[in-house]
Amino acid sequence: MSKSEGSPIIRTRLCGTSDILDGQLRVTDVGHNAVAVYRHDGEYYAVEGTCPHRGLRLEGSIVEQGTVICPSHFWRFDAASGQNVWPKTSQCLRRYSLIAEGDSLFLQLDRDGKPV
Numbered sequence: 737m738s739k740s741e742g743s744p745i746i747r748t749r750l751c752g753t754s755d756i757l758d759g760q761l762r763v764t765d766v767g768h769n770a771v772a773v774y775r776h777d778g779e780y781y782a783v784e785g786t787c788p789h790r791g792l793r794l795e796g797s798i799v800e801q802g803t804v805i806c807p808s809h810f811w812r813f814d815a816a817s818g819q820n821v822w823p824k825t826s827q828c829l830r831r832y833s834l835i836a837e838g839d840s841l842f843l844q845l846d847r848d849g850k851p852v
């Protein structure tokens with residue numbers, strides 16, 4: 737496999753920056769992948785849109801005190817890193833590359849259209 741295979745070459749607009757308010761999380765489908773977008777301390781983040789606990793979508797999650805809180809069983813993940821905070825497990829939210837440009841947020845995709 738060459739080094740360039742799998743590297744991000746595409747980007748897609750997810751939403752406008754004004755669509756994402758502090759404390760709120762929005763889940764969008766990109767192809768077959770759910771992607772969650774939120775703002776924390778003025779920065780925008782994109783992570784996988786399903787919870788690693790039981791694979792349920794993160795819709796209805798809140799971002800509070802530096803954590804993303806899944807509404808299903810209240811697992812908490814660090815808002816900046818996606819690392820699990822509570823309960824302590826090795827399962828975390830996978831982060832994706834998000835670019836804020838002008839009034840828009842763009843997600844980087846690999847050659848297969850998967851978020852990277």
Ligand code: FES
Binds near residue numbers: 806
């Ligand atoms: S599915 Fe998210 S905490 Fe259980």
